[in-house]
Amino acid sequence: MDLVVDPVWGPWAESALACLKPGGRYLNVGAAGGDGTPFHVEWLRAAQLTLIGFSATRAAPADIVASYGHVASLAAAGSLTLPTATYSLEEATQAWEAQVSSPGKKIVVIP
Missing domain, CATH: 3.40.50.720 (NAD(P)-binding Rossmann-like Domain)
Incomplete structure (x- = not known):
């Protein structure tokens, strides 16, 4: 980075x-x-x-x-524009996993 x-x-x-x-x-x-x-x-x-x-x-x-x-x-x-990946609150674990792999996107978790 x-x-x-x-x-x-x-x-x-x-x-x-x-x-x-x-x-x-x-x-x-x-x-x-x-x-x-x-x-x-x-x-x-x-x-x-x-x-x-x-x-x-x-x-x-x-x-x-x-x-x-x-x-x-x-x-x-x-x-x-901002590349994003959106996850539900129930998918918070997957959002953290995606962040670890540095996908180049802003991770958004929606409650």
Whole structure:
């Protein structure tokens, strides 16, 4: 992977970091899975990875509004596409298995 965008962190961070190719970037945008997690710092050095943190609380409100407006206009025009695989809540196990195999799609579980 070139880029991992992670809103979960927690125990899954280590596996996500391991998926990055040399020179890859890891963007953390949250910690829904918990804040404290160990990972091997040598992965950052050996693969020359970039670890980035982002929080919208540091972004200017006008920038957030402008960004949302831009993305919404792309979606309304039909030019924003995102490959997805949809699973029911009963299929959550299959969704996790699909995610492990990195299918290149956003996994969506619908309750």
